[in-house]
Amino acid sequence: MENSDIDWQNELERRARIYDDIAAGDRFEGAMTSLDYVAIAALTLVLVAAFWIWGA
Amino acid sequence: MTDHVAQGGLAAVETENVEASRYTAAAERGDAPLLPSERLWGFWEFTYANSALAIATWAFLIGGAIGLFVGPKEGIAAIVIGNIIGVVLTALSTTPMSGRYGVEQFVALRSQFGYNGSRVVYVLAVVLLTMGWLAVLAMMFGRSIDGMMALSAGEAANPTGTKMIVAAVGAILLVCVVVAKGPTSIKFFNMVVSPALVLLMVVMLYIILSHHSLSELLALPALSPPFEDDTLNFIVAVEVNLAAGFSWWPYIGNLARLTKNERTAFWPNIVGIFGAAALGEIVGLLAAVALGESDPTIWMTRIAGPLIGIVALLFVAFANMTSMANILYTSIVGLRQVGTASVRSISWGMILFLFCLIPLGLVVFYPQMYDGFFIFLVWTSALNSALAGIGIVDYFFLRGQKLDMRSLHGPQENGHYRFWAGFNPIGLLALAVGCAVYVIVFNPQTLASLPAFKYLTASVPSCLAAGAVHYVLTRLFARGRGWGLYP
Numbered sequence: 001m002e003n004s005d006i007d008w009q010n011e012l013e014r015r016a017r018i019y020d021d022i023a024a025g026d027r028f029e030g031a032m033t034s035l036d037y038v039a040i041a042a043l044t045l046v047l048v049a050a051f052w053i054w055g056a
Numbered sequence: 057m058t059d060h061v062a063q064g065g066l067a068a069v070e071t072e073n074v075e076a077s078r079y080t081a082a083a084e085r086g087d088a089p090l091l092p093s094e095r096l097w098g099f100w101e102f103t104y105a106n107s108a109l110a111i112a113t114w115a116f117l118i119g120g121a122i123g124l125f126v127g128p129k130e131g132i133a134a135i136v137i138g139n140i141i142g143v144v145l146t147a148l149s150t151t152p153m154s155g156r157y158g159v160e161q162f163v164a165l166r167s168q169f170g171y172n173g174s175r176v177v178y179v180l181a182v183v184l185l186t187m188g189w190l191a192v193l194a195m196m197f198g199r200s201i202d203g204m205m206a207l208s209a210g211e212a213a214n215p216t217g218t219k220m221i222v223a224a225v226g227a228i229l230l231v232c233v234v235v236a237k238g239p240t241s242i243k244f245f246n247m248v249v250s251p252a253l254v255l256l257m258v259v260m261l262y263i264i265l266s267h268h269s270l271s272e273l274l275a276l277p278a279l280s281p282p283f284e285d286d287t288l289n290f291i292v293a294v295e296v297n298l299a300a301g302f303s304w305w306p307y308i309g310n311l312a313r314l315t316k317n318e319r320t321a322f323w324p325n326i327v328g329i330f331g332a333a334a335l336g337e338i339v340g341l342l343a344a345v346a347l348g349e350s351d352p353t354i355w356m357t358r359i360a361g362p363l364i365g366i367v368a369l370l371f372v373a374f375a376n377m378t379s380m381a382n383i384l385y386t387s388i389v390g391l392r393q394v395g396t397a398s399v400r401s402i403s404w405g406m407i408l409f410l411f412c413l414i415p416l417g418l419v420v421f422y423p424q425m426y427d428g429f430f431i432f433l434v435w436t437s438a439l440n441s442a443l444a445g446i447g448i449v450d451y452f453f454l455r456g457q458k459l460d461m462r463s464l465h466g467p468q469e470n471g472h473y474r475f476w477a478g479f480n481p482i483g484l485l486a487l488a489v490g491c492a493v494y495v496i497v498f499n500p501q502t503l504a505s506l507p508a509f510k511y512l513t514a515s516v517p518s519c520l521a522a523g524a525v526h527y528v529l530t531r532l533f534a535r536g537r538g539w540g541l542y543p
Contacts, residue, residue: 012461
């Protein structure tokens with residue numbers, strides 16, 4: 001039981017280290033950028049304004 | 057000797073593989089962050105999964121409820137406005153962190169509320185909400201089956217009768233079996249059911265439009281508007297849709313962690329959840345207003361004769377099961393994370409069954425809940441909108457999109473996210489403020505509202521208030537006390 005706990009802690013540590021490495025190299029693939037956030041804000045504003053004017 | 061060494065080497069490799077697959081399974085269940093290489097879903101697979109989640113009869117039912125407040129034109133506007141705001145805020149508060157770190161949503165929540173605080177949030181947001189929705193969806197499944205059998209036999213349906221209850225109980229138990237087999241079986245379910253449902257909606261829309269012109273439909277009045285003030289009726293309709301959008305909060309984070317990266321975790325929600333839910337609600341709204349009946353299990357029997365009615369009800373019944381499987385899976389993944397050691401020691405299959413006991417009880421002893429689903433939905437927004445506000449502020453503005461995997465998954469008692477005895481008083485206070493703001497601005501039980509409701513809705517002020525309180529108090533008090541590893 002104790003061994004399996006140690007194994008599990010080692011596995012968690014391995015996974016944390018992989019994310020540390022990715023973060024250190026800023027290598028998050030497919031990360032959201034400012035462009036994504038601007039696009040979603042613009043899409044939301046356009047839909048809200050257009051349907052408010054059309055339907056309200 | 058060589059054979060012996062080779063066999064020993066193979067055995068070692070096999071043991072390593074068994075260990076690796078055991079760890080991956082544990083990570084899939086949320087015990088550890090999923091690595092990018094272990095994640096199942098790309099853009100379209102997550103879009104299918106989200107569409108399957110959104111195109112349940114709940115979309116038809118919500119659309120029908122909108123038809124009670126406003127006519128189709130205002131209703132379509134309310135559906136788009138409410139859902140886009142609700143889905144975007146909910147997706148921003150949950151999916152970027154799940155997509156970046158593959159972390160289970162309620163484990164990530166330890167960084168906002170503490171490890172005990174996340175348990176409180178789980179019980180409030182997931183246990184109550186999921187159990188309620190499981191019961192409502194199962195009853196809709198039961199009503200669909202009852203309606204289908206009545207149509208086949210040429211008899212009148214009995215929506216609260218024994219057949220409905222037996223079918224609803226059967227649906228919950230079958231969903232338990234599907235979810236017990238893990239996310240791969242849910243993925244298969246989604247890939248089959250989702251495209252068929254999109255097709256069904258298009259067919260229904262075609263049938264409705266072949267009986268009424270679009271201009272005729274848009275000119276129809278509301279079924280039962282509660283207020284004389286049209287603007288107030290419209291804002292209530294927007295609020296119901298905001299509630300529908302925010303009601304994805306407990307689920308999409310844990311589905312998004314199965315995607316390959318942040319963009320894949322975020323954008324499919326706009327296509328899948330917003331697009332599919334809006335389409336389903338619009339179909340439900342138009343059908344309800346055109347046929348004068350807000351319950352989809354009734355209007356489907358009237359829409360195009362018995363044969364198409366039977367096919368439609370059968371499809372929709374199984375679509376409900378897809379949604380039930382998705383929300384049950386994500387909820388149990390969360391429950392294992394927030395539960396105590398004794399909860400975690402219960403087997404996956406048994407915990408699924410135990411979780412379903414209350415929905416089973418609701419189906420058998422409280423079938424009237426189906427008719428009051430609308431009030432239940434709006435109440436959930438008091439909580440979910442505040443949670444979304446706190447989530448966005450905490451992850452983006454206070455933490456700069458950085459979470460510490462060791463602190464989230466390691467021993468909690470002395471970890472960085474322990475806050476005060478496992479509770480973050482600031483996060484919990486912000487949550488309480490957000491909920492209070494909601495109920496003061498708009499009471500879901502009585503529909504009484506402040507004048508500001510007509511201009512601001514209730515979910516948006518609740519989201520803003522909770523986020524603002526969390527931001528200001530965290531900046532003022534958390535760092536000095538060493539709480540929460542804020543930079």
